[in-house]
Amino acid sequence: MIYFKKFFVKMIHLNNWTLVFATISLVLISSYFIYFIEPETFTSPFEGLWWTMTTVATVGYGDVSPTTVSGKIFAMFLYVIGIGLMTIFIGKVIDFFSLRKRLKEEGKLKITANDHIILINWTKRASITLDELLTTFDSIHVVIIDEELAKTPLLHERVDFVSGNPADVETLKRANVLSAKSVMIFSPDGRMTTSQADGHTLLIASTIEGIGKENNQNIYTICEVANSQHMNAFLHANVEEFITANDTAAHLAARSIIYNGSSEIIRQLTSHQGYDLYSIDPQPEWKTYEDARKVLSEKGALLISDGSDLSIINNLSKKVKSDTKLFIICNSDTYSKIIS
Numbered sequence: 001m002i003y004f005k006k007f008f009v010k011m012i013h014l015n016n017w018t019l020v021f022a023t024i025s026l027v028l029i030s031s032y033f034i035y036f037i038e039p040e041t042f043t044s045p046f047e048g049l050w051w052t053m054t055t056v057a058t059v060g061y062g063d064v065s066p067t068t069v070s071g072k073i074f075a076m077f078l079y080v081i082g083i084g085l086m087t088i089f090i091g092k093v094i095d096f097f098s099l100r101k102r103l104k105e106e107g108k109l110k111i112t113a114n115d116h117i118i119l120i121n122w123t124k125r126a127s128i129t130l131d132e133l134l135t136t137f138d139s140i141h142v143v144i145i146d147e148e149l150a151k152t153p154l155l156h157e158r159v160d161f162v163s164g165n166p167a168d169v170e171t172l173k174r175a176n177v178l179s180a181k182s183v184m185i186f187s188p189d190g191r192m193t194t195s196q197a198d199g200h201t202l203l204i205a206s207t208i209e210g211i212g213k214e215n216n217q218n219i220y221t222i223c224e225v226a227n228s229q230h231m232n233a234f235l236h237a238n239v240e241e242f243i244t245a246n247d248t249a250a251h252l253a254a255r256s257i258i259y260n261g262s263s264e265i266i267r268q269l270t271s272h273q274g275y276d277l278y279s280i281d282p283q284p285e286w287k288t289y290e291d292a293r294k295v296l297s298e299k300g301a302l303l304i305s306d307g308s309d310l311s312i313i314n315n316l317s318k319k320v321k322s323d324t325k326l327f328i329i330c331n332s333d334t335y336s337k338i339i340s
Contacts, residue, residue: 001009016092022330023089027052030078056082062124105151114179116141120166120204122149125224134158136276143175149300156253167203182220183208194226198233201225206237249266269329278328278335282320291314299338301330 031048042048047064054061055078103109117133119126122144133140134156142159144152145166152161164171166185177183185204187197201223212219221233222241223234232240268274278301286292289312293303305327306312306320320326330338 009285016096019089019092023085026082026085027056029209030074030082034066034071034074037074038066038068040068041071044180046299052078052082055079058083084112087305104252105155105161107146107149107152107161109160109177110174111143111160111162113141113176115181116143116160116176116179117182118145118175118177118183119186120144120145120183120187121188122146122153123186125185125189126186127153127187129184130154143180145171145175149173159265167200167207169211172208177208177211177219178217180219182222184222185224187224189227195230197226198230202233202237205239209238238338273328275331276335278330279325280328280335280338282322282326284322284326286320288317289320292320296328296330296338300329300334301328301338303328 027049030052033044033048034051035042035045035048041064042051051064053059055075066075100109117140119130119142126144128146130142134141140158142242143162144154144159145162145164146153147163147165149161149163152159162171162175166172185201187201192200205221205223208219208221216322220241221239222243225231225234225241229242231242231244267279282292285294286295289303289306293316296303302325303312304310306324307327312318328335328338
């Protein structure tokens with residue numbers, strides 16, 4: 001028993017790949033060895049493999065078993081060594097998945113997803129955005145980056161978490177930023193002045209743009225700006241889009257006061273309920289904006305802009321560029337028909 005104890009202690013501390021090799025070798029060798037000892041009972045190496053697997057896995061169907069003394073002695077050896085080794089092997093596998101699950105929740109694993117959305121800084125607005133993304137888009141994959149969270153804020157099959165400083169290159173690379181569809185940087189919640197918050201956001205955006213330049217790749221970056229007076233600084237960092245939450249809310253409030261009901265229209269266009277805002281690629285047969293407007297109107301969609309250009313309503317005869325993005329308003333069923 002002392003020797004067996006020493007043997008299994010050594011097995012437990014084996015390198016994982018060595019343990020895998022030892023377990024597979026034992027199973028294969030045992031399969032051929034029992035076939036060699038009792039060819040009448042085990043008519044093929046596969047029969048030996050079947051018996052070995054049911055033995056070391058402690059299933060023991062009993063449909064085939066050794067009948068000779070030598071076969072039974074070998075079986076007893078396999079009961080002790082084989083079952084013990086397989087138990088250690090299964091335990092190692094369970095430990096591996098448990099460790100991986102813990103590291104994933106703690107945001108310590110490298111992300112391998114492609115065409116995903118990255119949300120930087122976990123705030124209340126980030127939480128609402130994440131919920132909207134998961135609810136509206138069935139196939140979107142989201143990665144959250146935050147340095148203060150101890151573990152992922154949401155356990156979801158389409159959500160990953162990366163723990164670390166978002167202004168650090170290694171953290172962004174762990175989030176696979178070069179393969180991301182877009183990156184949204186949220187302004188920190190109530191922990192800084194507007195200048196400090198925007199400086200923090202700008203530092204992250206500059207780091208992302210730097211990674212993109214080093215790899216000759218454009219990373220589409222959207223920033224939440226706490227103070228619109230800092231907008232020029234973000235323009236110099238080549239940030240593609242800005243969201244000024246405070247200014248937007250103030251402008252919307254003013255419009256709602258003068259034009260009652262306008263806030264409800266905006267709310268619907270920024271939620272997954274009813275009619276929504278969608279982006280589509282132009283079709284080859286759409287030569288002008290008028291062509292696009294007519295076709296889309298017949299399908300139940302309203303063409304409103306070419307990218308951020310809302311003036312196309314006054315330039316319907318203008319040619320549509322093939323590489324542009326058209327924005328439309330429609331319901332989800334209509335959008336599905338259009339893109340199909």
